[in-house]
Amino acid sequence: MSRTNRERTEATRLALIEAARALFVSKGYGDTSTPEIAVAAGITRGALYHHFTDKRDLFRQVLLREEEAVAADIEAAAPEQLTPRQALLDGSEAYLTAMTVPGRTRLLLIDGPAVLGHAEMMAMDDATSANSLRQGLARAGLGKGAVSLDTLARLLSAAFDRAALEIDGGADAKEIRSAMQWLLVQALGPEKKR
Numbered sequence: 001m002s003r004t005n006r007e008r009t010e011a012t013r014l015a016l017i018e019a020a021r022a023l024f025v026s027k028g029y030g031d032t033s034t035p036e037i038a039v040a041a042g043i044t045r046g047a048l049y050h051h052f053t054d055k056r057d058l059f060r061q062v063l064l065r066e067e068e069a070v071a072a073d074i075e076a077a078a079p080e081q082l083t084p085r086q087a088l089l090d091g092s093e094a095y096l097t098a099m100t101v102p103g104r105t106r107l108l109l110i111d112g113p114a115v116l117g118h119a120e121m122m123a124m125d126d127a128t129s130a131n132s133l134r135q136g137l138a139r140a141g142l143g144k145g146a147v148s149l150d151t152l153a154r155l156l157s158a159a160f161d162r163a164a165l166e167i168d169g170g171a172d173a174k175e176i177r178s179a180m181q182w183l184l185v186q187a188l189g190p191e192k193k194r
Contacts, residue, residue: 012043013051013061015041015042016041016047016048016052017061018041019040020037020058020062021062021065021066021107023036023037024059025103025106025107028111029111029115032055034048034049034055037055037058056116059111059115063108063112063116063121063124066104066107066108067108067124067125068128070095070098070104070108070128071129071132073094073095074091074094074095074132075091076094077090077091077093077094078090078091078094078132084139084141085140087136087139087140088133088136088137088140089181089184089185091133092180092181093177093181095164096164096167096177096180099164099167100173105165105168109161110165112124129157130153130157133156133157133160137152137156142187142188156183159183160180163176163177163180
């Protein structure tokens with residue numbers, strides 16, 4: 001059965017994104033060229049520029065795909081039937097696990113901000129995993145009163161990112177995960193009796 005133009009277009013875009021991801025992880029953004037990406041994807045350089053404005057645009061799409069995957073893992077770990085407290089705790093574990101996918105920490109927390117800038121990465125994060133955290137905090141009743149929900153979410157998100165960097169750098173993952181769980185429990189306060 002022949003594929004439609006739309007299916008061919010999506011297959012080409014996906015091949016480029018996957019080839020670019022592999023090269024960005026192994027060589028870094030700066031040392032990866034668009035001809036290399038095209039060759040790795042089995043596509044002409046012209047086709048690459050048909051689908052993406054430039055290498056930076058392709059990199060942005062790689063990062064967006066990574067951000068969406070992290071958010072999906074968090075959402076899967078924190079279904080609606082869990083208590084808000086348990087959803088936050090399970091979601092935090094899911095984030096740290098999702099960030100152990102090889103290359104993901106480098107892409108999202110090191111190269112992403114260096115290439116796209118802090119503001120663009122924050123906007124991307126706010127639309128995906130940071131949004132999950134903000135919603136979880138709101139469901140748990142945090143941010144009502146003396147602490148701004150947005151500020152708390154940004155600071156906790158930064159702590160999670162730092163934890164992911166620590167784990168990626170070889171720190172004791174169990175110790176880091178335990179510290180992040182403790183931090184969340186402190187933010188949540190005492191568990192309310194039913």
